[in-house]
Amino acid sequence: MKCRKCGATAAINMRHHxxxxxxxxxxxxVPEQAQRAIERYRMFSPTDRVLVAVSGGKxxxxxxxxxxxxxxxxxxxxxxxxxxxxxxxxxxxxxxCRTFAEARGLRLHTVDVPSELGASIPEVARLTHxxxxxxxxxxxxxxxHEMNRVALEGGYDALATxxxxxxxxxxxxxxxxxWSTGYLGRQAPALEGRPGFAPKVKPFCRLLExxxxxxxxxxxxxxxxxxxxxxxxxxxxMHKNLLNRLEAERPGAKLSFYLSFLRARxxxxxxxxxxxxxxxxxxxxxxxxQPTTAPGECTYCRTRRxxxxxxxxxxx
Amino acid sequence: MKCRKCGATAAINMRHHxxxxxxxxxxxxVPEQAQRAIERYRMFSPTDRVLVAVSGGKxxxxxxxxxxxxxxxxxxxxxxxxxxxxxxxxxxxxxxCRTFAEARGLRLHTVDVPSELGASIPEVARLTHxxxxxxxxxxxxxxxHEMNRVALEGGYDALATxxxxxxxxxxxxxxxxxWSTGYLGRQAPALEGRPGFAPKVKPFCRLLExxxxxxxxxxxxxxxxxxxxxxxxxxxxMHKNLLNRLEAERPGAKLSFYLSFLRARxxxxxxxxxxxxxxxxxxxxxxxxQPTTAPGECTYCRTRRxxxxxxxxxxx
Numbered sequence: 001m002k003c004r005k006c007g008a009t010a011a012i013n014m015r016h017h018x019x020x021x022x023x024x025x026x027x028x029x030v031p032e033q034a035q036r037a038i039e040r041y042r043m044f045s046p047t048d049r050v051l052v053a054v055s056g057g058k059x060x061x062x063x064x065x066x067x068x069x070x071x072x073x074x075x076x077x078x079x080x081x082x083x084x085x086x087x088x089x090x091x092x093x094x095x096x097c098r099t100f101a102e103a104r105g106l107r108l109h110t111v112d113v114p115s116e117l118g119a120s121i122p123e124v125a126r127l128t129h130x131x132x133x134x135x136x137x138x139x140x141x142x143x144x145h146e147m148n149r150v151a152l153e154g155g156y157d158a159l160a161t162x163x164x165x166x167x168x169x170x171x172x173x174x175x176x177x178x179w180s181t182g183y184l185g186r187q188a189p190a191l192e193g194r195p196g197f198a199p200k201v202k203p204f205c206r207l208l209e210x211x212x213x214x215x216x217x218x219x220x221x222x223x224x225x226x227x228x229x230x231x232x233x234x235x236x237x238m239h240k241n242l243l244n245r246l247e248a249e250r251p252g253a254k255l256s257f258y259l260s261f262l263r264a265r266x267x268x269x270x271x272x273x274x275x276x277x278x279x280x281x282x283x284x285x286x287x288x289x290q291p292t293t294a295p296g297e298c299t300y301c302r303t304r305r306x307x308x309x310x311x312x313x314x315x316x
Numbered sequence: 317m318k319c320r321k322c323g324a325t326a327a328i329n330m331r332h333h334x335x336x337x338x339x340x341x342x343x344x345x346v347p348e349q350a351q352r353a354i355e356r357y358r359m360f361s362p363t364d365r366v367l368v369a370v371s372g373g374k375x376x377x378x379x380x381x382x383x384x385x386x387x388x389x390x391x392x393x394x395x396x397x398x399x400x401x402x403x404x405x406x407x408x409x410x411x412x413c414r415t416f417a418e419a420r421g422l423r424l425h426t427v428d429v430p431s432e433l434g435a436s437i438p439e440v441a442r443l444t445h446x447x448x449x450x451x452x453x454x455x456x457x458x459x460x461h462e463m464n465r466v467a468l469e470g471g472y473d474a475l476a477t478x479x480x481x482x483x484x485x486x487x488x489x490x491x492x493x494x495w496s497t498g499y500l501g502r503q504a505p506a507l508e509g510r511p512g513f514a515p516k517v518k519p520f521c522r523l524l525e526x527x528x529x530x531x532x533x534x535x536x537x538x539x540x541x542x543x544x545x546x547x548x549x550x551x552x553x554m555h556k557n558l559l560n561r562l563e564a565e566r567p568g569a570k571l572s573f574y575l576s577f578l579r580a581r582x583x584x585x586x587x588x589x590x591x592x593x594x595x596x597x598x599x600x601x602x603x604x605x606q607p608t609t610a611p612g613e614c615t616y617c618r619t620r621r622x623x624x625x626x627x628x629x630x631x632x
Contacts, residue, residue, distance in 0.1 A: 176492055177562075177569060179576040181585060238565050242558055246493075249554050253493060260495040269497060269585070 012214050016252035023218045030215045031066045034203040038070075041190040043201035048157035050074040051198075053147050054100075054108075056093030056224040058216035059162030061100055063204055065221060067160065068104065074160070076101055076108040077150050079143055082120025085229025093224050100221065109154070111146045118307045122230070127310040128303055135230050138303065145300040148290060151198035163202040166209040169254045170239045172261055185270030189262070196282065196291035206255065328530050332568035339534045346531045347382045350519040354386075357506040359517035364473035366390040367425075367514075369463050370416075372409030372540040374532035375478030377416050379520050381537060383476065384420065390476070392417055392424040393466050395459055398436025401545025409540050416537065425470070427462050434623045438546070443626040444619055451546050454619065461616040464606060467514035479518040482525040485570045486555045488577055501586030505578070512598065512607035522571065 001010040003022035010020035021029055037043070044050055050067060054060040054076045067074040078097040083089045094110065101108035114120045119127060121142065125135035151159040168187070175183045193199035204212055216223050246253045282291035285298035287305075292298035297305070317326040319338035326336035337345055353359070360366055366383060370376040370392045383390040394413045399405045410426065417424040430436045435443060437458065441451035467475040484503070491499045509515035520528055532539050562569045598607035601614035603621075608614035613621070 177573050177576075179573075179580040179585075181580050181583075235566075238562075242562060245561075246554075246558060250551075257493050257495075260493075264495040264497050267497075269495075 011218065012211070014208075014211065016208075016247075016255055026214065027218055030062075030207065030211065031070050033206055034063070034066045035070055037189060037203050037206050038201075041188075041201070041205075043160075043190045043203060044072070044158040044199075046071065048072070049155070050158050050160050050201075051077050051109075051147075051151045051154060051156040052160045053077050053079070053143070053162070054097050055162075056096035057162070058221070058223045059164050059167075059204060059209075059212045061096065061162075061221050061223050062212050062216045062219070063160060063162040064100070064106070065219060066215075067203070068106065074106075075154070075156070076106060077147060078108060078110045079146050080110060080112045080114070081139060081142070082112075082114040083122060083228060083230065084120075085226075087226055087229065089224075089226060089229055092226075096222060096224050109150055111150065113142055113146070116146070117142065117304050118311060124303065124307055128306050130303070139230075141300055141303065145288075145290065145298075148198055149288070152196070156198060158201050159198045160201050160203060162204055162212070164204045164207050164209050164212050165254055165258060166240060166243070168202070168205050169243055169258050170236055172258060173239045173243060174235065181270055184261075185265070187261075188265065194282075194291075196284070196289075205258070208254070327534065328527070330524075330527065332524075332563075332571055342530065343534055346378075346523065346527065347386050349522055350379070350382045351386055353505060353519050353522050354517075357504075357517070357521075359476075359506045359519060360388070360474040360515075362387065364388070365471070366474050366476050366517075367393050367463075367467045367470060367472040368476045369393050369395070369459070369478070370413050370424075371478070372412035373478070374537070374539045375480050375483075375520060375525075375528045377412065377478075377537050377539050378528050378532045378535070379476060379478045380416070380422070381535060382531075383519070384422065390422075391470070391472075392422060393463060394424060394426045395462050396426060396428045396430070397455060397458070398428075398430040399438065399544060399546065400436075401542075403542055403545065405540075405542060405545055408542075412538055412540050425466055427466065429458055429462070432462070433458065433620050434627060440619065440623055444622050446619070455546070457616055457619065461604075461606065461614075464514055465604070468512070472514060474517050475514045476517050476519060478520055478528070480520045480523050480525050480528050481570055481574060482556060482559070484518070484521050485559055485574050486552055488574060489555045489559060490551065497586055500577075501581070503577075504581065510598075510607075512600070512605075521574070524570070 001013050001020045002008065003010045003025055004019055005025045006022060008022040011023040012026050013020040019029075050072055052060065052064045052067060052074050054064055056078070064074060064076055076097060078094055080090050080094055097108055100106075117124055121135045121139045124130070124142075125138050128138065130138045147159055168189075172184075172187060175187065189202045189205040191200045207215075243254055280293050282293060283295045284290070285292045285296075285301055287297050287301040290298055290300075317329050317336045318324065319326045319341055320335055321341045322338060324338040327339040328342050329336040335345075366388055368376065368380045368383060368390050370380055372394070380390060380392055392413060394410055396406050396410055413424055416422075430439075433440055437455045438451045440446070440458075441454050444454065446454045463475055463477075484505075488500075488503060491503065505518045505521040507516045523531075559570060596609050598609060599611045600606070601608045601612075601617055603613050603617040606614055606616075
């Protein structure tokens with residue numbers, strides 16, 4: 001297989017694009033794809049300041065690399081969740097992010113959840129009995145809260161995450177199997193900001209996981225290979241397996257599923273009749289000030305209070 | 317495994333309903349399910365006259381059996397397509413339908429496509445170059461036309477087909493992968509009649525294929541086991557395989573995908589803004605009188621004319 005652009009030996013063949021590329025041309029192609037998505041979905045402009053949420057994995061570090069190469073002003077945000085899992089998962093992740101930022105002279109914000117919340121994420125899940133055995137629900141809650149807080153406090157114009165096409169399609173598939181029209185209506189590569197909420201964008205939404213992995217490898221980015229030890233429910237993995245089979249049979253099926261969904265969405269498919277199921281009225285949380293649906297404390301602040309109460313009860 | 321109703325040895329276990337039943341109780345359960353669908357989707361009432369399209373297979377003969385047992389006035393319609401496929405497929409199918417009807421004293425309409433169109437379905441596909449290699453498209457066109465004609469001429473209140481849950485879910489899945497909102501908006505267990513179109517209903521839409529097969533077997537209905545030799549494209553089969561894997565992992569996934577789709581549809585998900593993409597204006601075909609989108613002859617009549625012209629050209 002030869003590179004379409006220069007005829008050298010190809011490093012990657014992307015069947016769904018009928019495109020094989022050598023390493024150097026693939027390293028040009030990925031930023032072009034990201035730039036196309038940034039423009040197509042109006043994610044941000046060249047003068048905007050972007051905050052990239054980085055986990056130390058291939059997607060988010062690859063995204064940060066690409067945004068900086070494209071000339072955007074992009075700072076990083078690492079949220080330490082206190083996850084060990086026998087591999088010092090969080091420590092390892094922080095090291096990768098710090099090394100990446102220092103080598104490039106980039107600014108990295110860090111949040112340490114065990115200090116903020118008073119307990120690591122797995123501990124919080126146990127103490128508050130949220131999410132049964134799995135800490136994923138409280139982890140998502142915490143990350144959303146802290147990403148939004150740092151983006152707003154830092155005056156960033158957009159919060160970027162490294163979600164790739166496989167991530168987006170698995171979520172889309174899960175929501176489609178239940179026809180969860182509310183979630184479907186809110187799934188987009190770019191969510192506009194609202195009062196109290198930073199805009200959220202996913203510039204890698206059109207790249208398959210194998211493409212983001214190839215980018216990080218060929219670019220020589222050192223990233224954490226391990227998945228989070230608590231990672232992803234069986235359902236999400238099962239859906240990814242099914243979608244991989246589909247893609248193997250019909251190269252391009254994932255991209256086409258996602259893009260045709262976005263077109264239908266843009267054409268107004270999930271627009272709710274006025275009033276009905278539309279955005280609920282928001283109130284500022286009495287503790288942190290972030291918007292929340294019910295008056296009083298937001299779920300994050302209630303969780304934090306509950307952790308403190310539980311810890312005090314144990315201490316007494 | 318014991319029958320939930322009587323404790324006898326179960327003949328079938330339906331994991332997605334957490335229900336195991338013995339043969340006699342399963343033979344009661346299937347008509348109850350069909351009756352629920354008939355009422356839930358307002359398919360027809362006890363005094364209506366129903367035309368059941370029968371192919372000689374388990375689904376359509378099982379449906380006819382069930383409708384008659386439920387006390388409905390149901391006649392059959394067999395459309396002979398002139399398909400041989402090395403197994404005298406159409407002849408065999410007609411024999412099964414005739415034997416079924418005669419044994420029960422039921423009325424069976426028959427249409428012979430080779431006489432009506434001047435050629436068998438595979439011949440029509442070749443002569444008209446419709447559908448490349450595959451006669452499925454012209455076969456569907458012909459069946460829709462003839463089913464509608466016989467239903468209207470006979471003054472039937474509804475045209476019933478034996479589509480089961482697997483059929484419905486495979487079509488739904490295919491249309492969802494492309495977000496074909498037009499097709500999605502028209503997929504329903506009961507389509508109301510419009511001027512020139514008989515109402516169409518699918519009382520078996522909530523039964524898995526293994527349940528309709530078990531019904532036919534346990535009821536002792538003699539049916540054609542062979543699939544149509546031209547049957548179903550690779551895509552449809554591939555989708556059915558994927559959906560079978562999904563169902564094996566998550567019993568109930570098919571039913572839930574289908575029912576949540578129907579609920580979203582009923583809630584107005586695919587309702588088109590007025591005018592836009594809504595039902596096109598229809599004109600009566602200048603030859604057969606059935607409604608068609610463009611003035612002049614309908615596609616079926618144009619196909620029939622083309623077959624005659626081709627045959628004459630060959631003869632000359």
